[in-house]
Amino acid sequence: MSRQPFPDLARIDAFDKVQGKTKYSSDVPFPDLLHAMTVPATIGKGMVTSIDVEHALAVPGVVRVLTPHDTPPPPPGPQGSPPPPPMLVHAIAYRGQPVALVVAETLEAAIEGAEAVRVSYALEPFAVRFEDADAGREDTESPTFGDADAAFATATTRIEAIYTTTANHHNPMELLSTTAVWAGGRLTIYEGTQGSNGLKNTVAQLLQIDRSMVDVISPQIGGGFGQRGEVPRHTAVVAQAARLLRRPVKLVMPRNQIFHNSRFRPHVQHAIKLGADANGKMISAHYDCLQQNSRRGRYRSDWYHAGPCKVYGIENYRGTSGDLRLDTHGPAQMRAPYEHPSAFAFESAVDELAFALGRDPVEFRLAHDTKIDASTGKRLTSRHLNECLTRGAEQFGWTGRPVQPGTLKAADGTMAGWGVGAGVYQAAMHPAIATLRVSANGVTRYASAGHEMGQGMRTAIAQVLIAGLRIDPARLTILIGDTTVAPQHSTAGSWGTASSVPVAVAAAEKMTAALAELLDGRKVAGNMHEQLARLRRPFIEIEVSMVAPGQGPEHLERLKTGGMAIAGLHGTYPDFTALSYIAHFVEVHVEPHTRRIRVPRVVSVADCGRVISPRTARSQVQGGVVWALGAALREISETDPRYGGWLNADIAEYHVSVNADIGKIDVSFIDEPDFDANSAGVKGIGEIAMVGAAAALANGVFHATGRRLRTLPIRVEHLI
């Protein structure tokens, strides 16, 4: 593979997207389609005692109402694995849980029918708020090394603080939807999912059919951010409705219901103690994180340590973590799931320590360069965080920043502040299998694992295929997110590019070799298609597979049978630790009287290994920064403890950033390959983009105002 930077190609599916041609799952038409609508539970917890469907069935156009009696109870999962989510059940674990599904000839009738279903409940007490938890915390063993207590005792400068990150919802623009079609005994599900293989397995298990009879099609997702990584409860219910009614059924879930039935980022309390020695070196860190979880939730509390225990080479680290169990749907992954909250807390604490030491926060971080992952003792493969910090500071114009807060002021009295924050994220990888066919008729077809949710996976794959093959790029088709074309994995954890690009490079190389073998030294003019035509070969098709460092055939086998086989979780490989890095610089303005907060500019420099698709990578980082600014200034999912559920369950009241909130965001890349991580030198960008930027903003607010705000979101009421 050439070391030249990749060209700045346009996003390969942008041409369809700007014309509205791209088909998302709910856009696919079917004759005789039925429309479905879920009936959400109106209580916080309890049992359904009766469901009166009479009025719903009387609505013209309603054809059926599915209740818990119409969906089979969940079968036990394979040994050692969790049971799949139930379909419709009488036990209500959280408000908004679907109780019934109304199916009708039209969407209007389905909605009216759902409103007409009368449900009676037996109520049970519940707790939904962090501060109202009715049981003690459940602790999980967490990374601990060195002797943090002893080191803290000897530290000459110490800080100790509690930070809070609040619950957030993903809110991709595309609503959750499922269309289920049975034909010839096979079930096909059209759904925007990040994990088509997992969805296939779960639905097969719930409907008690063989997984080979289920296909899942998810070629384009209208935003994922982790929301589409979990199998929603409604999917198998819609499939069951289609099975019972022998017609295609589509459900597009209203956003209010999505708030309750999608997963979310939990509320977390982060307690941090940092100590530095007389030379200003961080020698001790204590980090306790306590998160909300559901009653049976499996979202781990100990993974918040993944970044803080590695980023600055602190040799004495004591991590603790725990869950408070509440009556909500289970929290789960949302963009930079552990790393964004923990980096907000930890990078704020580092800023507080630097300030206590009278040190510049950039210089302080630069002084904590390390080549070793202190948590494992393993080598860090390519830590370019200091280059990110140095280049970012230069581009931002950091030099000359006064250390004292409250000193930068605009002519109208607006307070200005400059903040910095850094982050790390795992460089993980999943095995993949790809087939590539180059045809004499000018067509190239590539099929492999992965899901396109806007991050630009297809564009990255196209980059290396176009670079490695002499083909007609306009007639290149890349098939991903489809269980009928290749075994699929769950696309998450920023392993997308690192999992899909190396195998594509290998496919191009194998294809080139296969054609060379066919040519056998003959000089034949033209590109690959023309050469095949001249050789009278209709096509060449090859298959390649790729595993991650330290993996073997058993991992490929797991992929083929529908399982997951991630390598590099938390960056940990058998022989090394591989991480992405980023540094964010944020300028904050605070109006003198109303304390309205604005962010005119951000500079972000990322080390994500080799940049395969410069244009989509830049967009990913801009998007990550927008996410961080939203989380830092606006986003909070609120629940009223008396009623359960989410109160601000729409996007007028849950404030994601709008265009007017966002100023300049300058993005650049170190673009150094990490060939330890994989043969393409890719580390990953989608999540690191967000990590540390919320802290940079909070640190900027401190610099502008002298107010250290330790809870997100930071809103006008916290400064006035």
Added chain:
Amino acid sequence: MTDSPECAAGGIAVTRRVVLGAGASAVAGPALLKGHHVHAQPVPTPSGIENPLLLSFTVNGSSLELDIDARASLLDVLRERLGLTGTKKGCDHGQCGACTVHIDGRTRLSCLTLAAKMNGRQLTTIEGLSDGDTLHPMQTAFVDHDALQCGYCTPGQIMSAVACVRQGYASSPESIRDFMSGNICRCGAYVGIVAAVAAANSSEG
């Protein structure tokens, strides 16, 4: 380049009070069902509509008549009855802008527009913006500036962006940002969107 599954929409004739009018570029019958379409691909009137209302309006230059449910939104009629799925549902309550269309030349939200109110009006959707295979300059600008990621909000963004330039609000980044704030992009492509609108404005101006 698209790998969407072949859609099994075939076999729908123009029947049961679904009438395509004599718009200049209207093509009737199965020809409509091939490939990408600017024009509606009506599905037959479903059973179960009580007291249907006859709606007559112009969609992307073609006049159209169909029976609708009086409570249906324009958005649902476009997507579920006319096969024009480029217009997106992101909230169904006027909070996101994904369903933005042009009605009588002005941007409006199809989710909060009662379809019944469309009688006699002119509608343009994202499908009607380009001239055959030639993209509208705003569509080109969105590609050039990577003003999108997942693409779901993009049709609505572009319909607003076209109006932003046409109505003279694209003179500064601040003005563009404010005008475009009714179109939420959760992927956070705002920097690219502002650049695309500014570029399309200067190339047209």
Added chain:
Amino acid sequence: MRTIGYERPETLDAAIAAYSGSGSGSRYIAGGTTLYDLMKLGVETPTHLIDITAIANLDRIETEGDVTRFGTMALMSDVAETPAIRTEYPVLSESLLKAASQQLRNMATVGGNLLQRTRCPYFRAGNGVYPCNKRQPGSGCAALGGLDRSQAVLGASGSCNAVSPGDWPVALLALDARVEIIGIDGQRTLPLDGLYRLPAERPEADHNLNPGDIIIGITVPKTAAGRASTYHKIRDRESFAFALASAAVAMEIEGAVVRDVRIALGGVATLPWRARQAESVIVGRTLTRELAVEAGRAAFQDARPGRHNRFKIDLGVQVVADALMIAAGRNVR
């Protein structure tokens, strides 16, 4: 949403006759941005809609003479962009441009906007979950004692603290606007502040219109204060969000002395709120930042915060003060 009837009369008489003839389930619909939204939420449950958008001449903006008249069907965007309105009443065009989004302003009418209903999340999200006296009279109020960050600090009662969400009515209130109404019993006019009701009793009724009434126009006198007016709004986003606190100020300064001032508040009260106590602080005096803040404090002297919205008072004081200083700047010519 249940099935509905729909008709589109072409005259006011026909519209009123349709209303009289079709029973209590009838509602007029114009832009539909509030009504149709609330129908989808199950808050509004009409059985018959009378679309009044086909009635001729209801959308005129008449700027000649001493009084400006807005036909009820004029679109928010059209009013905002009318050059004469921008110069004669900056507060009006600013209030409109800071409201909603350009798409919604292209749909919503200036008459309909006067009747926009509260955005109280307990009211909107009802669905049998939250008690709400506005939604179901007598059921109680979940917002009192609940998450009340966005609720009103002025004009609340023991049965409702839902905030009035509008910007346009607040701006009109600072201009002594009047509302023209036609109904089953003929035509009448009301001062704008006579249109709205406090939620003390019958919180389900936002206004004093009778069944079958249609707002047909809004009139605003032309004044020096109107020409030096402003609308200042602070919200959770820089655009496309309801006010946390807003202030409309119309002020005339003669010499160095405030001769005439009208101050109205948005985002903080149960109805568009005229701050007469604040006005009396500054009339006849020379405006300084300190005096402007004093006026802001006077505007909120009767405020009663809940658990999470005390900041609205501090914020509102500063918003009023900032708006006064902006309007003062517009008096310098």
